[in-house]
Amino acid sequence: MTLTATRTATRTRWLQDNGVYVAVVALLLFNALFTANFLTAGNFRTQLVQAAPVLIVALGMALVIGTEGVDLSVGAVMALAAAIIPLYLGAGPLTAILMALTIGLAAGAFNGFLVAKVGIQPIVATLALLVGGRGLALVIADGQLVQLHDPAFLALGTDDLLGIPISVLIAGVLALTVAAVTNRTTFGRQLVAVGGNRKAATLAGLPVDRVLIGVYTICGVLAAVSGVLATSRLAASDPADMGLLMELSAITAVVVGGTPLTGGKVRVLGTVMGVVLMQLVRATLIKHNLPDSLAQMIQAAIIVAAVYVARERR
């Protein structure tokens, strides 16, 4: 009887840690067997290109969630980045991109300031920018969709490097960087400690405010990167639609990937797999001609399942 109980506990634990990988492998197998034209380079390419912007945002979100916070403003920051680009594209693509990243940095630092120094709850602090940021983006762009024609800028969204789409390459490099920062640097460990027990971290003399501001700033910059890549792929600046509901996709990927919302733990590879899983689900349903509404319901079921499996995790 005890043995069974122990075995169940071990199994639950294993599922908590590895459920997302199992699900990804299962979906891949399913598609390999039952979906026509799934195992083609072209298809993988499409899937990865679609997933890259979500992944970049989700990486920042995972860090924020690791500090027991959340950033609802990522979609609005993507819109801000999109709105900025046409204004500076005349001065060259590099300037335009740098300006977009700067506005992401400013937005993130503002969020961090509200959370760390003013002491506003993350969900409320970033809600302000979720609403206000997109408004500002629309003001900047005068509510217009602007077609972009700069070939160098558009290459970012369409070209390959070493046979891999540039956006996917950037997402991959960023994922490796975030993983290294989380696990191997003082900042990363302090981040996890702040999320695990903020009072104790303060009494341990950790720079809690600096860590929080840093985390939200990173999240803002990553959202801006994602906004730049998505704009380039779209070949148009569209602040009204850019990044809409992105905050929810990112949070979903992070949670499905096994990072607890209670903070104190960041799973980078899990987050990557969370993004891949959600992308695969959508692709599978589309390829089998099921409507988008059904895809949304299945996503909801996956979220509930992920949270259910994780419910005993502290």
Add this chain to the structure above:
Amino acid sequence: MPTDTSPGLVIEIAGVTKTFAGVRALHDVDFTLKRGEIHALVGENGAGKSTLIKVLTGIHSPDGGRVTRNGRISTIYQEVNLVPLMSVAANLFLGREPRNRLGLIDRARRDTEAKELLQSYGITADVRSPLGTLAVGEQQMVALARAVEADADVVIMDEPTSSLEPREVETLLEVVRRLHESGIAIIYVSHRLDELYRICDTVTVLRDGVSVHSGPLAELPRIELISLMLGRSVNEIQKHGTTAFGEGHHADTRPVLEALDLTSKPRINNIDVSIRPGEVVGLAGLLGSGRTETAKAIIGALPLDRGTVLVAGKPVPRNVKAATRAGISMLAEDRKTEGIIPNLSVRENIVLAALPRLSRFGVISRARQDRIVDAFVKRLRIKVSSPEQKVAELSGGNQQKVLLARWLCTEPKILLLDEPTRGIDVGAKAEVQALIDELAKEGLAVLLISSELDELLDGADRLIVLRDGEVAGELEGAQLTREHVLTAIAAEVMDDADSHQNSH
């Protein structure tokens, strides 16, 4: 104390075994509770007390054995399980409120009844104010009153006095006695032997999940009881005494820490503390006298109205980071909420405060970490399966050692210890005390806060006595006696304090 009960058992368990994830928490435990008796349940941390209580109350079902209950059980935990935002009266009658003719809650009657009832428990606070505004001791008393009024046959009290002042302890013990007289059986879990000997009839000693002794308490000498809990020989304990502190320390002349005029109204006012290298200074005083606040003020975690902190003559900016860098470290009173980071491993908890100096350009050196962690795990004898074990899985005593290690690897000059031995088992307590002694001998300046007078008298070279947030006296050398401390604590509470501190 004799038992004059009608025969019959309220609780009987036989051969109970309980295992969690392969770890044996209870093994073949027998336990009987007679109607109307006060039964002490003792054992070190991790001996299985909590598990036994949870089996008794039905929270855990045992893997094997038999549990028989004859009556209603009510448990009062260390942390009060009531609704802090609801009024005292509402909490007291939660779920069985008096009703008026329309079937609605009769608030007036409820409040009057609550007031009368609580007066007999020594609580005079406004019953309409939210429970959360009461002192912890008073909240506990409300919980107790609620349990009794709910017609419990058995009341289980888990460390009920751990956060109470002596005066509150007295009231609580009085209430326990009254319950006993009205025929309610009580299981009393406590680390405080004095209390046990004053009120309990019987005792059951658990060690490593096994019941090693059960019988009348009065016939069991204290030293024997400790030896049963520890599993050490009686001789050895006598040789080492009850606390593990050594004799006085050699102290240099120049203070390394000077805190002047620390004031944060209304909690502390005009407090001066100075400690020399190698000296242990004790902070004595009743609960709420400003001991913890003083330590927090020194490390910069309490906003001050005025005051300066000097380390080696240099002023320290008032924030924790600067204080840590200047060489001040503080072991917080509440391990769970202010100490450990539960999700992280033992290794990461130890190196947390020292991370910047274990890394280069922000990148952590794992090899240096492992060396330091290994050294401290050995030196402090922290019991872990591996340094990668989650700190939340350790016992209280080992968690405390992990926190001590966290501070020691920052190589502090000044160590502020707030209740370093609270809630940890007797064996770990002695080890921690011996360690404090050793650290002082190595030249550390130590500020020791404890509500155990013996610990302060044995451990400190000098005592600062606080009363209502102010310094009420400083004692040194021959003045370090129980009587002097009590005299300093207050004329007005002298009458009460005297009687229980002596019996303490």
